[in-house]
Amino acid sequence: MLRGHYRKSLLTFLIFASLPGLIVGGVLYIVSKNQIETELQQVHDEQFVQTVETMDEQFSYLEQSMAHWAFDPQFTENLKNLDFANNYQEIHEIYRTLLVMEGSNPLIGRVELYLREPASVVFTPDRYDRLTPERSEPYQALLSAEKSLYWSGGNGTVMLVHKIHSLGGADPFGALVLYLEKEKVLQLVQTLTPYNQGTSFLYDASKGQWLYTISEGNAPSKLDAVIMEEILRTEKSAETFLLDWESNRYSVTHGSFARMGVEWHYASAAPLTSITAPVIFLSKMILYTSGGLLLLAAVGSWFVSRRLYSPIDRLMKLAGVVKPEAGAERAARNEFELIETHWNHLSRESQILQRRLDEQLPQLREGFLMQLLxxxxxxxxxxxxxxxxxxxxxxxxxxxxxxxxxxxxxxxxxxxxxxxxxxxxxxxxxxxxxxxxxxxxxxxxxxxxxxxxxxxxxxxxxxxxxxxxxxxxxxxxxxxxxxxxxxxxxxxxxxxxxxxxxxxxxxxxxxxxxxxxxxxxxxxxxxxxxxxxxxxxAGRDHAPDYPFDLERQTLRAVRVGNADEAVAGVRAFVQAFAEAGVKEGALKQGMLHLLGSLLRVVLQSGLNAQQVYEGANLYEQLLHVRESDALPDWFDRKVIRPFIRELSQKQNAQMRQTIEKAAELLRESYRSDISLDSCADRLKISPFILSKMFKEIVGVNFIDYLTDIRLEKARELLRDTDLKISEVAESVGYQHSYFNRLFKKKEGVTPTHYREISRTGG
Missing domain, CATH: 3.30.70.270 (Reverse transcriptase/Diguanylate cyclase domain)
Known part of the structure; x- marks a missing residue:
């Protein structure tokens, strides 16, 4: 009886619960379909207008940016006199500027600088290439256009070109070329239609070229061609119309905007079924669900009534109590008492966990605030x-x-x-x-x-x-x-x-x-x-005079390997800014400039800065040094000492090779009248440095080493040949009289006596 009541109550509840769903589904499907379709299409049109405005703003921004970049002081007629072999700094600045331009907007895929003079060459952010006549033809064609700033290209490769003229000159000698990032533009075009079905595209009406379309491979589909044909036929700048094509009806919204004297058409086509499909699907789902609930009500009431007691039964099992056969009232009371006891136990555990959470709350709050800041x-x-x-x-x-x-x-x-x-x-x-x-x-x-x-x-x-x-x-x-x-x-x-x-x-x-x-x-x-x-x-600093003299002194000390003098120069550099009363920001700018000059010395010395400083970001480390008194010590430990140590090792290896070449030259040319100056001239080194390093590496000075070679050869000739003493002297590069005196001074006997002793064994 009790379970029958449960079944009837549940069945009644399910029937009444299903009626609102049936009513709502019918109203949505029968009455509201057209109204919702109209409103959704209006939302689509509004979204389309907003997307088109965004596209227009993006392209206009690129045009304004290109016009601004083209008047950069780097892109003047001085480029016609650019020396690719020696003007390293200017070329580096061009690389840097092109890199900044390329990263300034996500729609920019690649930026190039083409120069027809002094040579046909194209710059990219990381290199430049000299072009052959065949490769330069496309760039020459860009210079032949009538406008200085214009759009070019098509079929997924669209570029914005700004020609570079000489001051007062009519003929351009170069051009800045900005290539659009195909994937990014396609994503922007994709937003014209919010549905998986349909299509959207950009079309250059002045040149009759397809710019971008979301069709596979960026190739215009048959639907694209039909839409564009209808747009050109109606000759209306902007409107929305319905298009019946291949058993489908499409809502087409289109318009155009002017781009540097050319007209670009844009269009978005969405099938009406895509707009109304969510409403129809939702209505049917409500109807099907409500009907299914009615069918399940009778079956569900039978099974659900058997489980109405299951929550208490599960609680009892969790509490570990088996219901007794007799004394139901007392058992029920005990059951609830046990559930209460179990609940109190859980409450105590919850309090313990809450206390632990409170202990960790300050760390959690600080971590959250760190992420927020x-x-x-x-x-x-x-x-x-x-x-x-x-x-x-x-x-x-x-x-x-x-x-x-x-x-x-x-x-x-x-x-x-x-x-x-x-x-x-x-x-x-x-x-x-x-x-x-x-x-x-x-x-x-x-x-x-x-x-x-x-x-x-x-x-x-x-x-x-x-x-x-x-x-x-x-x-x-x-x-x-x-x-x-x-x-x-x-x-x-x-x-x-x-x-x-x-x-x-x-x-x-x-x-x-x-x-x-x-x-x-x-x-x-x-x-x-x-x-x-x-x-x-008004209270902020004006830029102080930069101490170029102190910078030159510091760089000179670094080049010659004098670390103490270089650190003193940095200290004087900081003191000059402090005496000028500048603020910390201006001081940091000056120190960053000095760091850049020191790193340029590293590059000029032929060393790899990444290897010398083990890949450290010195600019970031310098920005974290807040105290001016700590700056000289930081430059000493982090910049100057590592460079001088690496440079000294490199110079020692190079100088050892040079001394070995000098020694080999003496062994080959000892017969001639060779001197320290002539040897240094042949090795392209200073005589002073050659003499100093020869003594340090070989252990004897230049003249003594040459004398030892000549006397060793003279002893060999005296022992093994019958040449006259004068002929022996001439063979080793000495005059007869000077040879006799020198030989006796070094060997203790005359050449004649040495020959006699060496042959007789006395």
Whole structure:
């Protein structure tokens, strides 16, 4: 009886639950089909218009960018006098500019610079090629066009060309050629139709060429040709019409826009079945589902009634209790008591887990804030980010947000107290001080430890608090923090107070702005509080005079291998900027320029900079050196010493080879009147350097080595031949009288006596 009641109740419930579905499905299928079809088609048209506007803006931006790039000071008539063998810096700048152009827009596939003069050559971002007459013909054709800036190409290869003229000249001598990235443009064209079926394309009406189509292989399909024929026949600039083709009806939307004097047509065709298919499918699914529920109701009621008791039964089995046969009331009471006991046990475990979660919550919150400040949460909305903050115990609703950046200074001066690698320890100590101080804030602030002598504060300002009240609180806390850091850590700090925002998604931008603003600290300046909203542009530095003389002295010392003099030059370089009273940002720019000059010396010396510095990114490392006093030591350890050490090893190997060639030359030419100057001239080396290195490597000076060779040969001739003494002297390059004196001085006997002794064995 009880189960029959369950079946009837369930059957009634299922029938009434199915009726709304049947009604809704019928209404959607019968009444709303046409209305929804119209609205969906309107949405399609609106999306089409927005996509076309985006395409037009993209192509217009490329044209404006090309016009701007073509007037770059590098692309003037000076290119006609470009020396490919010696003008390495100019060629490198061309590479760099082309690389910047190529990466400035995702629609750009490749950028080339073609020069007809001084030679037919084409530049790419990583090389240049001299062109044969056959290969240069396509580029020559580009120069023959009437316009200076125009679009060219077709069938998936479209380029934007800007001819380069001489000043006041009519004939161009080169051209900038920008090739569109085929895949990217096809993706943009694909967005014209949001459905898998249908087609979309771009067509150059002035040249009768297909530019891009989403058909396979970028080849126009029969549908594309039919649509384009209908567009050209109607001669309307923009409209939507219906096209019946191969038993299908398509909604075609098309238009055109002018591109540098040429007219490009665009079109999108979507089958009406693709627009209405979701509505029809949904309606049928509702009808089928509701009908199926009615059929299953009778069968389901039978089986479901047998399982109504199953939740309690499963709970009892989980509790480990078997229901007794008698005493049902007492058993039921015991069952629920046992379930209650089990529930209490689970509650205690839940509390333990919650306590553990609370212990880990600060680390989780700091990790989340770290990702937020670095912009890794860009995909989340403001509400989602606010919910995340509140889940970590923060307050974010009806709040404005501000970033406070703290950078510790003077770590390099703490020798004896801390060593390299203790930056994280010092930052941790400072973070504890900050947390103690911000705990007294009238507002909520979360501390983020970056482990690199810098900290961040994400301050949530209540909407009721004015800017003046906030500034008073944050300035008071900043002054207290500066005093504590100087008293306990013996360090100084710069505190940068960022702008406020009502959008939590803007926090990464404010964080980057605060990091940049910290660079407006004067070089060598101590404790400082910077308020971005109070910064005055008039108070910023003008570019100081660059100390080129000190740079030349430093580079000269590096070239000759004098590390101490080079480091002194860097120290004087930094001092010159400090005396000029520049801010830290201007000092960093100067040091980056000096680093570039030193790396250029490395390249000129024939060494591989990647090998010398083991692939390190020196520019990034230099940007992380915040203290001006630490800059000379960084240049000494990271740049100058490794280069001089590698250069010395290379020069020693080269000089050893040169000395070996000199010794071989002496052994071959000892009979002639060879001298130190003539030998140095033949080896293309300075006589002074040859004499010095000969002594260091061989162990004797140049003249003594030559004398030993000649006397060794003279002893051989005296022992093994009957030549006269004068003939022996002449054979080894000496005059008779000088030979006698020299031989006696070196051997202790005259040449005649030596011959007698060597033959008699006496």
């Amino acid at each position: 670095h912009g890794y949460m860009y995909a989340y909305t403001d509400d989602e980010l606010i919910n995340r903050i509140e889940s970590f115990g923060g307050e974010a609703r009806d709040r404005r947000f501000c970033i406070v950046l703290i950078q510790l200074l003077g770590f390099s001066k703490l020798e004896g107290r801390f060593s390299d690698g203790d930056e994280g320890l010092v930052t941790f100590a400072a973070a504890n001080m900050v947390e103690e101080i911000v705990a007294t804030f009238p507002i909520r602030a979360d501390v983020v430890n970056f482990q690199d002598l810098s900290l961040g504060l994400l301050v949530a300002i209540p909407s009721r608090m004015s800017r003046e009240q906030f500034e008073e609180a944050v300035y008071r806390a900043s002054e207290e923090l500066l005093a504590s850091i100087e008293r306990y850590l013996k360090l100084q700090a710069v505190i940068c107070i960022g702008r406020t925002t009502a959008s939590i998604k803007s926090v990464p931008v404010l964080f980057e702005e605060a990091k940049l603003a910290a660079g407006f600290r004067h070089a060598g300046e101590g404790n400082l509080i910077i308020d971005i909203e109070k910064m005055d542009d």
